[in-house]
Amino acid sequence: SQKIEQNSEALNIQEGKTATLTCNYTNYSPAYLQWYRQDPGRGPVFLLLIRENEKEKRKERLKVTFDTTLKQSLFHITASQPADSATYLCALDGGSYIPTFGRGTSLIVHP
């Protein structure tokens, strides 16, 4: 069955460092992959989308890579700040506009 894996353990890093979050998937051929941010008590907020034929995408301090051979996406936040602390969800879609979400990884940036 299709499976999306994100690290369930929180990632703790120091302010100013680069945070790297991982999204692995199996039994899936996504046309694209998205990353969302979710703060406590709020709905997810869209951050970035990367298509299967794109290797990398950037937006300000954010960078996403997509390796369809490894079946993995990496999400990087450079020069991290305490305000970046949140849960980050990856979502995969085969092209039907119906994404499947991972469980998310909590990021904690310490000042």
Place this chain on the structure above:
Amino acid sequence: DAGVIQSPRHEVTEMGQEVTLRCKPISGHNSLFWYRQTMMRGLELLIYFNNNVPIDDSGMPEDRFSAKMPNASFSTLKIQPSEPRDSAVYFCASSFDVYEQYFGPGTRLTVT
């Protein structure tokens, strides 16, 4: 734009009662999604509407759950009768023929 609006924000009800959750999508969006989020199962898609028509309801848990979208600006998710295991945060999201979805603030449902 006010974004996706959901009501109520919190709902506490007793087992066996009917619960109705409401959603107003972003004006102009033609797709609407209902999700349920729990610690155990994460974010699960319940039902997806496109142009007010249900396209995929395979995530609806059982007959106790029903959803309607009578027009482009309103949708409801109804649970009858409610059970304690229905306790979760229910999100509504909308989009316009693009992949990114805009989520509402959610309704936290507690069934005692």
